Amino acid sequence: MKDFEDRFSELQADMISICMEYIEDRADKVYVYCSSEKGIISANFFYLIDNMYLEPHMVNESMKDGTEAFDITPKRQSMVLRIICEDIQKINTLCKEYERDMPTEMKLIYEVKSGNFKAEYKYDLVYANDDIKTADHIADEWFEEIKNNNL
Template identity: 60%
Template sequence: MSKVFEDYFSELQADMVSICLEYVDNMAEKIYIYCSCEETIISSDFFYCIGGKVRERHKLNDGNDMNKSNKYIYDTSPKRQDMVLDILIEDIKKIMTLCKEYNREMPTEIKLVYDVQKNSLKAQYKYDLVYYNDSVKTADDIAMEWFESIKLENNK
């Protein structure tokens, strides 16, 4: 049986999850991945739920209370973050190529939530412009709004 569009699309999303999981050495409860592709702008971001707290990728060690006697230190160096972001951007470009090859509409926004414990991936897609025509907001603003909403939701 040959692969179809959905198989390739799923593989690329799985690659995104994999690199984000590697970034935290498989030590997270949930991974949140934001992908954006509007007109000439491609952007991505990622953050986590660790120890019941939603944390930005560069603040994983802030208030780290996983095991006070043997505190785990995440490598959140800018170089490591950039490596993950580069891979996410490459995967978005591959999704763009895939959509063209199969004559499918390219999502303008993809939000992935991977539950590590349940090994389940949920995805939301948008096909309308989210920020491109906005005179103030950028892709980073939209990603940060999502982060803040997840953080609020988690703290209820």
């Protein structure tokens, strides 16, 4: 029988996998932002491709002449986000089942060439007690931080 860590890791791997599928495995790094606070689940994702940090709707900017463009339709982006959010929900259920704390925030980074995977977790409320910020604000701030510091 699989234990908590195995199932937790599989769900995170699924998030990375769907993001890789979106980019047809042509990214150098994949970044996934997951949030679950007070019943609100949110996700976001972006990439490092050829030294450019790109949000999903901008990935075709990385294309060189003659390279086939990615399908970046809103429908396709929504599909990826829906799958990530479903995985967050499954993690939530898993945490309840094993009586573990559910992270309020997960930042996942996958380096494609090395296969290196890094995850950061928070368990305190990140935005739920903020009058202005939403999960999208936090995800956008992380994108800017990564982009500005070349992480």
